[in-house]
Amino acid sequence: MNIAVVGTGYVGLVTGTCLAETGNNVICVDINEDKVSKMKAGVVPIYEPHLDVLFHRNIKAGRLLFTTSLSEAIEKAKIIFLALPTPPGEDGSADLSYILGVASDLGKIMKDYKVIVDKSTVPVGTADKVKQAILESMKQNPNYTTDAERNASFDVVSNPEFLREGFAVDDFLKPDRVVIGSSSERARKVMEELYKPYVRQGNPIIFMDEKSAELTKYAANAFLATKITFMNEIANLCERLGADVDMVRIGIGSDDRIGKRFLFPGIGYGGSCFPKDVQALSKSANEVSYNFSLLNAVMQVNETQKTIIIPKVKRYFNQDLKGKHFALWGLAFKPDTDDIREAPALYLIDELLSAGASVTAFDPEGMNNVKQLLGDKISFAENQYDALSNADALIIATEWSVFRTPDFEMVTKRLKNKVIFDGRNVYGNEQMKQLGYHYESIGRDIVTQ
Numbered sequence: 001m002n003i004a005v006v007g008t009g010y011v012g013l014v015t016g017t018c019l020a021e022t023g024n025n026v027i028c029v030d031i032n033e034d035k036v037s038k039m040k041a042g043v044v045p046i047y048e049p050h051l052d053v054l055f056h057r058n059i060k061a062g063r064l065l066f067t068t069s070l071s072e073a074i075e076k077a078k079i080i081f082l083a084l085p086t087p088p089g090e091d092g093s094a095d096l097s098y099i100l101g102v103a104s105d106l107g108k109i110m111k112d113y114k115v116i117v118d119k120s121t122v123p124v125g126t127a128d129k130v131k132q133a134i135l136e137s138m139k140q141n142p143n144y145t146t147d148a149e150r151n152a153s154f155d156v157v158s159n160p161e162f163l164r165e166g167f168a169v170d171d172f173l174k175p176d177r178v179v180i181g182s183s184s185e186r187a188r189k190v191m192e193e194l195y196k197p198y199v200r201q202g203n204p205i206i207f208m209d210e211k212s213a214e215l216t217k218y219a220a221n222a223f224l225a226t227k228i229t230f231m232n233e234i235a236n237l238c239e240r241l242g243a244d245v246d247m248v249r250i251g252i253g254s255d256d257r258i259g260k261r262f263l264f265p266g267i268g269y270g271g272s273c274f275p276k277d278v279q280a281l282s283k284s285a286n287e288v289s290y291n292f293s294l295l296n297a298v299m300q301v302n303e304t305q306k307t308i309i310i311p312k313v314k315r316y317f318n319q320d321l322k323g324k325h326f327a328l329w330g331l332a333f334k335p336d337t338d339d340i341r342e343a344p345a346l347y348l349i350d351e352l353l354s355a356g357a358s359v360t361a362f363d364p365e366g367m368n369n370v371k372q373l374l375g376d377k378i379s380f381a382e383n384q385y386d387a388l389s390n391a392d393a394l395i396i397a398t399e400w401s402v403f404r405t406p407d408f409e410m411v412t413k414r415l416k417n418k419v420i421f422d423g424r425n426v427y428g429n430e431q432m433k434q435l436g437y438h439y440e441s442i443g444r445d446i447v448t449q
Contacts (some may be wrong), residue, residue, distance in 0.1 A: 001025070001026070001079065001193070001194060001436050002025050002076045002077045002078055002079075002231060003016075003019055003024050003025065003026045003027070003077055003078070003079045003080075003081065003194075004026075004027050004028075004029060004073040004074045004077035004079070004080045004081065004390050005028045005029070005073075005080075005081045005083055005174050006027075006029050006070065006080065006082050006083060006084060006102055006121075007030065007031070007082065007084040007085070007120075008028050008029075008030040008035065008039065008045070008083075008224060009046075009068070009083065009084075009085060009164060010046055010048070010159050010163075010272065010339070011083045011119055012028060012030075012081070012084075012119070012164070012223040012256070013028065013045070013046060013051070013055075013160070013368060014029040014048065014051060014082030014168045015045075015081055015083055015119060015171055015172065016064065016083075016168065017051060017054045017055050017058060017064060017169075018054065018169060018172040018173055018270075019127045019175065019194075020023050020046065020054075020061075020063040020064040020109070020332070021054050021057075021058060021096075022197045022198070023063070024063065025063055025065075025070070025076075025376050026058075026063060026064050026065070026185075026193075027066070027067055027072070028048070028065070028066050028067075028073070028113050028407060028442025029066075029067050029070055029072075029073035029075040029359070030062070030066070030194070031068060032068075033035060033068055033299065034068065036066045036068050038418065039066045039104070041099050042055075042056055042059060043147060043217070044146065046122070046167070046338065046348055047338040047365045048166070048168050048337065049166060049167075049169065049336055050170070050276065050293075051061065051168070051266055052286045053179060054169065055120070057192040059394060062312070063258075063340055063437075064171050070102070070105055070106070070109070071109045071245035072115065074106065074109070074110065075111075075339045076273035077114065077408075078113075078114065078115065078190065079098075079114070079147070079190065079194065080114055080115070080116050080117065081115060081117045081119045081120055081159075082099055082102060082103070082116065082117065082119060082130070083119045083120055083423065084099050084120050084380055085098055085120070085123060085240045085418070086099065086120050086122055086280075086299075087276070088183070088276050088279055088280065090212045090284060091286075092279040092280065092282065092283040093215065093280060093283040093284075093422075094121070094123050094280045094283075094398070096122065096123075096126060096129065097116045098242075099120060099130060100119070100121065100129060100130065100133045100217075101326070103130045103133035103134050104133045104134070104136070105137070105139040106121075106134055106137075107133065107134040107135065107136065107137030107138040107140075107141060108137050108138070108140050108141050109141070110134075110138075110417045111143050111155055112152065112155060113152075113154060114153070114154045114155075114192065115152065115154065115157055115158075115187045116134065116154055116157065117128065117155075117157045117158075117159045117191075118130060118156065118157065118158045118159065118160075119159055119160075119278075121160060121217050121221075121280075122158075123182065123214065123218075123280060123284050124211045124214045124215050124282075124284060125211065125214070126158070126214060127156045127157070127181065127210035127211070127214065128156075128210070133409040134154060135150055135151070137152055138153075139410075143237055145179070145241050149300075150242045151329055153204045154353060155182060155184040155186060156182075156192060156210070157180060157181060157182040157184075157187050157210070158180075158181035158182070158210045158211075158213035159178070159179065159180050159181070159191065159213070159248045160179055160214070160216060160217030161217075162176070162177075162179075162217070162220065163270060165272075165334065165336070165337040165339055166334060166335060166336030169266050169338075172198070173198060173227055174198070174201070174203075175198055175203060176203055176338065177201065177203055177204050177206055178195045178198065178204070178205045178206065179206050179208065179213050179217075180192075180195075180200060180205060180206070180207050180208070180209070180210060181207075181208050181209055181210040181214065181216075182207070183204070183210065188207055192206075200261065204234070209297070210345070215366060217277070218277050218280065218281040218284075218388050219281075219361065221273055221274055221277040221278065221297055222277060222278050222281050222298075224262050224274070225274040225277075225278050225298055226268055226294065227262045227263070227301070228262050228269050228270075228274075228302075229247075229268075229297075229298045229302055229305070230270075231249065231262070231263050231264070231299050232265050232266065232268065232301065232442070233301060234248060234303075234304045234443065235265035235443025236308070236442075236443065237445070238443040239442075239444070241348070242445070243259060243443075243445060244443070244444055244445070244446065245442065245443025246280075246443075247263050247267070247288055248398070248443075249264065249416075251261045254383060257399055260318070261427045263268040264424075264425065265425065265443045266305075266344075266399075266423055266424045266425065266442055267306055267307075267308060267309055267348070267423035267424070267442070267444045268302045268303075268305035268308075268342040268344050269302060269308040269333075269342075269395065270306075270333030270341065270342035270344055271289060271333040271337075271339055271341055271342060271343075271408070272333065272339060272342075273382050274339045274342075275299075275302070275341075275342045276342075276404070277442075278295055278297065278299055281295060282295045282296060282299065289351040298436050299340050302432075305311070305344075306347040306348070307344075307347050307348060307351050308442070309348065309395065309421050309423045309440075310348065310351045310352070310355075312421055312440045313326075313352075313393065313395070313421055314318070316393070316419065316421075316438065316440070317378075318394070321352065321355035321357040322355070322356035322357070323356065323357075324344070324358075324392045324393075325357065325358045325359075325360070325390060325391050325392055326352055326357055326358070326359050326360075326392060326393055326394070326395055326417070327359075327360055327361075327362075327381075327387040327388045327391035327395065328345060328349070328359050328360070328361040328362070328378075328387070328391075328394075328395050328397060329361075329362055329363075329384055329387065329393045329395070329396045329397065329400070329402060330345055330363055330366075330396060330397040330398025330399070330400060330424075331345045331346075331361055331363035331366040331369075332345075332365060332366035332397065332398050332404065333345075333398070334399075335398055335399055335401065336365075336400075337365065337366075338365035338366045338368070338369055339366070339369075340369045340370055341350070343366070343397075343398075344397055344423065345361070345370075345397035345398060346396055348395065348423075348442070349361075349374070349377075349378060353377060353378070353391055358378070359378040359379070360378065360381050360386075360387045360389070360391065361379070361380055361387060362380070362381040362382075362383060362384045362387040363398065363400070364400055364402060368400075380413055384402065384403065384406065384423070385406075385410050385411070385414055386414075387416050388411060389412035389414050390414075391415055391416060391417055392415075392416050392417055392419070393415070393417060393419035393420065393421060394411070394419070394420045394421070395420075395421045395422075395423065395424050396420065396421070396422045396423055396424055396426055398424065399424035399426050404424055404426055408435055412435075417438075418435075418437045418438060418449060419437065419438045419439075420432070420437055420439050420440075421441075422440070422441040422442070423442065424440065424442075425440075425441045425442055425443070427439065427445070429441075429443075429444055429445060429447050432447045433447050436449055437449065
């Protein structure tokens, strides 16, 4: 099948590459000429495990192409995926200008039947807006002269993505479910044919109306963000009651109605999805005069949680961080990605710098992105141990696997003080006690030297 993917961000590039992997001919289009040139040369612009293997294989096979020309990309395409950014506006609502702009462009140049797929995370009602934008611009398209011809020449489908950063390739190739929102039987058959190779093990393709599909994506992310936030609140309560959040987590996670996933406490959620989607869903609720009080509380708690470790640090140093130097392990919002959007580490850095401290950071993948954002406001180390040199304490902000079993002799040798503030509960209290560290984490007792 011939497919066009408009937008080569995280979702677009993974989608295009994985669609090519099952034999489709895919053209990805982006307005960034430098980015397109690099991708043509085999440069993968994002870090995502296993993506590079598929990327290079399908370029070599001629199934994955890149262009800056929208008309070239869609000329032979039966399906056009819109994988464009929907950044939050000042009021929290999703900015649809990129999607509607491309929709308008499509209406002017389409020559035959197309299935237009909203792959971006979009508010309820976006499919209708995309359809109207296309129909309006089609009045300038000489290939279609009547309303009947215009309406029959395309369908708009909502097909939300459920890709976890760090696992996106597996999530696309072996999805738990595929959600397709469409009122057109013709479009449903096209989408079913496209996705059949990915659900051979029996996972469902779920058909529904467009609005329900749009809401499904927001509801899923909002629920997971709520689950994380609930566990963070339990962790904060554990500290005050003297309970151990790890024991509580195991106790409730064994209930299959609750499940074990997304119950690990920490310093809040970040990334490109949860913060934006929770905010956008709350905004959508406000627009129909519904006060989604639970989501508002989730957002408020998460903002506090991002820096909840700072009071612990200040307490240990008698409320004075001026002149103190900290090693920071982890910058990305989660492991196995270079994505730093809404990363709690950035909020920790702001608080530490504001208090007069200095920071040297290390992250396996996220440092270049932070360098572009912060410049020389902090220092960066070549490896995790170099980051520790002359630091008054170590702060852990991302639970990369490489941080889980470090050489503690090296850690002790490099740090000025045997002090660790762990925002991701990477280590166990008993281990830290035996090693003689002052160790503070989330939802557990303080280990003192």
